[in-house]
Amino acid sequence: MQHISLAKAQGISAHIRAFFLMILMLAGGAGAAMAQVLPSVNLSPNTIAPNGTSQMTITLNNSGSSGARELAFNLSLPSNVTLSSPAQTDCTNATLSGAAGGSTISFSGGQLPGSTSCTVQASVTSSVANSYTIPAFNLSSDIGITTSSSTGFTVADSTASFSKSFSPSTINSR
CATH class of the missing domain: 2.60.40.740 (Immunoglobulin-like)
Structure with a gap:
């Protein structure tokens, strides 16, 4: 069984969050054409x-x-x-x-x-x-x-x- 350190897991988690945020922005969700x-x-x-x-x-x-x-x-x-x-x-x-x-x-x-x-x-x-x-x-x-x-x-x-x-x-x- 392979163990992942906490630091490595947090790094992977940050990359996943950034990936999903990018997909939301491209799809017109969060961050898209905000009112100004x-x-x-x-x-x-x-x-x-x-x-x-x-x-x-x-x-x-x-x-x-x-x-x-x-x-x-x-x-x-x-x-x-x-x-x-x-x-x-x-x-x-x-x-x-x-x-x-x-x-x-x-x-x-x-x-x-x-x-x-x-x-x-x-x-x-x-x-x-x-x-x-x-x-x-x-x-x-x-x-x-x-x-x-x-x-x-x-x-x-x-x-x-x-x-x-x-x-x-x-x-x-x-």
């Missing part, structure tokens, strides 16, 4: 006049085949930028806060099936001419954390100006 929810922010238009509005759309895109649950993020707008309309969402089971006149959007509890997306929308405004950056934020879910990119927009002081000229530059009197 990526947030992005778009502002349209990205240049406004003081007290004008820009539509901010936050898109949560699930590129994987499995669903994601417990989606959550908090977004704080830069100084002098406020929401000019309440935040709204089409995301399933989400709790959303972001009142007109406020400067934060809080989103929690959202669900997103695989290969789908949903949005959060609100209009933003500022009375102060400047270039602003909507900061990056973390989106957490039951499958992990991803980070958005920051995006900018401009409030341009569009003061009207004019000039005058005469042609010809001199006028003869009669």
Whole structure:
């Protein structure tokens, strides 16, 4: 009768586990196309006049085949930028806060099936001419954390100006 040492048995066991994990991955089981929810922010238009509005759309895109649950993020707008309309969402089971006149959007509890997306929308405004950056934020879910990119927009002081000229530059009197 042949005896196998414990170390050798554990080594064989590790190889068998790795083999079965590889077969599961190839067959589309564990590790295959896991959900990854990526947030992005778009502002349209990205240049406004003081007290004008820009539509901010936050898109949560699930590129994987499995669903994601417990989606959550908090977004704080830069100084002098406020929401000019309440935040709204089409995301399933989400709790959303972001009142007109406020400067934060809080989103929690959202669900997103695989290969789908949903949005959060609100209009933003500022009375102060400047270039602003909507900061990056973390989106957490039951499958992990991803980070958005920051995006900018401009409030341009569009003061009207004019000039005058005469042609010809001199006028003869009669």
